[in-house]
Amino acid sequence: MPKKTYLITGGAGFIGSNFIRFLLSTRQNIRVINVDKLTYAGNLENLKDIEENDNYFFYPYDICDQERIDTLFKACDIDYVVNFAAESHVDRSIRNPEIFVQTNINGTRVLLDEALTHWKTGRGFRDGCKYIQISTDEVYGSLGESGYFTEKTPINPHSPYSASKAAADLLVLAYHDTFGLPVNITRCSNNYGPYQFPEKLIPLMISNCLSGKPLPVYGDGRNVRDWLHVLDHCEAIDTVIEKGLDGEVYNIGGHNERSNIEIVKTIIRTVREALDRADPRLPKIDDRLICFVADRMGHDRRYAIDPEKIGKELGWKPKIMFDEGIRMTVRWYLTHSDWLAKVTSGEYRSYYEAYYGGLKHA
Secondary structure, three states: OOOEEEEEEOOOOHHHHHHHHHHHHHOOOEEEEEEOOOOOOOOHHHHHHHOOOOOEEEEOOOOOOHHHHHHHHHHHOOOEEEEOOOOOOHHHHHHOHHHHHHHHHHHHHHHHHHHHHHHEEOOEEOOOOEEEEEEEHHHHOOOOOOOOEOOOOOOOOOOHHHHHHHHHHHHHHHHHHHHOOOEEEEEEOEEEOOOOOOOOHHHHHHHHHHHOOOEEEEOOOOOEEEEEEHHHHHHHHHHHHHHOOOOOEEEEOOOOEEEHHHHHHHHHHHHHHHOOOOOOOHHHOOHHHEEEEOOOOOOOOEOOEOOHHHHHHHOOOOOOOHHHHHHHHHHHHHHOHHHHHHHOOOHHHHHHHHHHOOOOOO
16 A cells, blocks of 8 residues: 655644654554744754654745645645644734735645645546645634634634634635635644743743743733643544545634633642752742733634534544643653753744843732
8 A cells, every 4th residue: 555645834833743743653654744944933853853754754845835835746646735834923923914924825825726736637636635724713713701612603813813824714615615625624722732832821931930030921811712732633633634524624622721820820830840849940930920911912812612523523532631731741841941942042032032021020
């Protein structure tokens, strides 16, 4: 049987690198092609342990570079495209929306065009091929104090980031409806776990705890998110690739709703529990590090995903509950201080200073 070939875009990022590792550890007779242009959040250190794997190949390409993507399709006989590649931070999208439009919308268009060109046959499409768009619950907008996002919730994005992801989703569905391209879209809640770039809430708070820096919390800290461990997310994506019905959208959630301030206090407590009692950092890690800052523009109040569809139709359910997942995550960052030091140098330092450089805690 010939090897199945996965084109993973954005595979040097947080979720993409975890998914590549998941594939290579659970699938036999596959080949993984990783395309990542290595922006601030793309880091080959995330894949150091598999770079010698004979079934793994890396190309430092931009998904907007149609000529190079076309070359890969011609040379690699690709069966699946899993598109993680995206500019993904809301704060950055407020400052530089044009980058989000280019990568998240036009990059998606390039991948769809190449899949359409190379998979289409005289009878329809080549057997076994599929395009998977990795999206976000942020395309739905904001919820009130109750209720959940379902796949039928109208799209209502509130930031340049979420608007660019929503536009990309609609483009994917249009290629399915217009051309018959086999596709699925997954929309997940907030991920956490190993290799997450520390501009995101959980790794930022862990990193700042360990270095004694203020813990910046937007607004009143009561914005609510549903949290999903990245390993559960990887398993869900794999399930959609294998079992997802053509043209369907699947929400992926963890049923772990927490307010941001609750997350921050949980991290403080978990870091304290994980450190040795003699660690000199321990006395400085407590709630006094919390620093409330002006709320971000367009900050959605609550997200909560209803994953009933993927559970009922495809049999997937999350396995890692939040309390255990956050302990696992804190332990990972404690034992990977070298990784954290490398990714928090250079461009990240400039970004951090621009947003949080003037903060002082009480």
